[in-house]
Amino acid sequence: MGEETDTNGYYSTTDEKCRVYASLSFAVLLLGIGVPVWWYTTTVPRVALPYSGIDQLSHLETGIRTKIIVAALTRNRAEHLANDIRETFKKSDIYKLNVMHQVISKNLLLSAYTTHNHEKVAATFDLNVGDVLLLESINLKDAVMVGSKRTVFFSTEASSSKIVSVLSKWILRHDALELTRNALAEPTLYSLDEENRRRFPSSPAYDVLLTLVNPDPEELKVDWDLRMVAKGYIEPFLNEFSTISNFSVKSQWLYLLPLDVTPKMIPDSSILGRHYALPEDVLPQLVTPLEKKLASQVSLYPCINLVVYMVPCDSAPLHIYKKTGHRSRTDNNVEAFLSPRWGGVVLTNPPIEACAKSNISLPITVVPEETTIVGTFVAQLRLLLGIPDLEPIYGVTAVPLVDLKPREWEVDALLRIRTVEQLTSAKLTLQSLAQLLKEISNIVITEVVGKRIKNALRSVQESAKSLERGNLLEGFLHSKEAFTMAEAAFSDPSLLALLYFPEDQKYAVYIPLFLPAMIPVLLSFKNIQKYYFSRVSK
Incomplete structure (x- = not known):
């Protein structure tokens, strides 16, 4: 069968069909495969991050639950002191005190004249890291004596206000914790004190x-x-x-x-x-x-x-x-x-x-x-x-250091300071990083950075839960992990990989390469349209 020709002698059917199919194949290859592949290979890699969880950190409660045991010789004395402690820390958003009271026998402390004997009596109580025992004694030279463990000994004449003052200023260091947190969160409103500047x-x-x-x-x-x-x-x-x-x-x-x-x-x-x-x-x-x-x-x-x-x-x-x-x-x-x-x-x-x-x-x-x-x-x-000199309180003494070792309640106070510091810093770092990554879309977020951010967020949440349960040591360890991971993610050098290569520069580089190849393909759409519409009209 011969080839069909039009009145002017041009090939009509076969040649035209081949040209149309060739144009279609080029268009599909370039637009259907080339452009998506180019777009995928030039897109900045960004791992999905838990932005909603990071945003909720502002509302995350990080109160430190602390067990206070008041052991007095009479029920009236124990209840009165326990109520004074609850009233003092009632409005605190840092501490959530679990104040317990009990009555002890006078015979328990009859032979306790020396510091060592007092410490032996205190050792009979079950105290964990962060717990505090307030123990009434009848053989104290001073109104209040703070032991080397986690015990505050007070005499029968010691006033509740003095005992609460020792608890707040020496043991729990409430004001120092509050200032540390506020100075990190709002540095323009709060200035660091001498202790924070020195530590x-x-x-x-x-x-x-x-x-x-x-x-x-x-x-x-x-x-x-x-x-x-x-x-x-x-x-x-x-x-x-x-x-x-x-x-x-x-x-x-x-x-x-x-x-x-x-x-x-x-x-x-x-x-x-x-x-x-x-x-x-x-x-x-x-x-x-x-x-x-x-x-x-x-x-x-x-x-x-x-x-x-x-x-x-x-x-x-x-x-x-x-x-x-x-x-x-x-x-x-x-x-x-x-x-x-x-x-x-x-x-x-x-x-x-x-x-x-x-x-x-x-x-x-x-x-x-x-x-x-x-x-x-x-x-x-x-x-x-971060262990400051003790603020003098009249009638209050502390047991001297033994073998240069710090007192256990001093280490507990330092754990609380570091926990608050690390938790606050980790939350601020994660929020700042999340805001930065939202605003600048061409920052690379690698799998390593994404994993660090997720681990830091999870550690912050776990630390808050541990503190809520009253587990200070576990809460500190989680806050330490959160702080380390957040700092590592924020300072990761991969975040700067494409920071100075914005989208407009990417288009400026690649358009001169693709445009010469795209123009013939785009113009061929006119012939494809003409070919198919002419067949439909016939």
């Missing part, structure tokens, strides 16, 4: 760097085992806080590092006939030259610096003077100061007698006062970690 921020780990600085090794020979001090004293103390964070203790010696300030010489009646004064307001200037040489950035974690500076004889004895003009300490050989969120410095003076004979025999052998220096470092670590 190191939350971190899963810290480096503790113990440094001895000898500015003149030719004159001074320091006979001291710094590594033993780190291993024998600092590490055991920090092990008491292993639940809160991980600590890595390191030590080093630095030489030929003089002070960056010139102290003022003051004549006196000593053997040397003078001493040197270092004003309190110039102490921050000492940190700058030390920071340059300490090499404290040994890891990604915050570094707590503990520095022993051996004062050479030409600047000894060196004493720190307060703004009032008085000495900061009465110890002749040791002076110390604290730098918030950095660390502490101890200035150790050599013996005056040795410096008076320094022109006879060099070098001078100096043996630092280990007990004083270690005690100073422990006191500084307590402040830097």
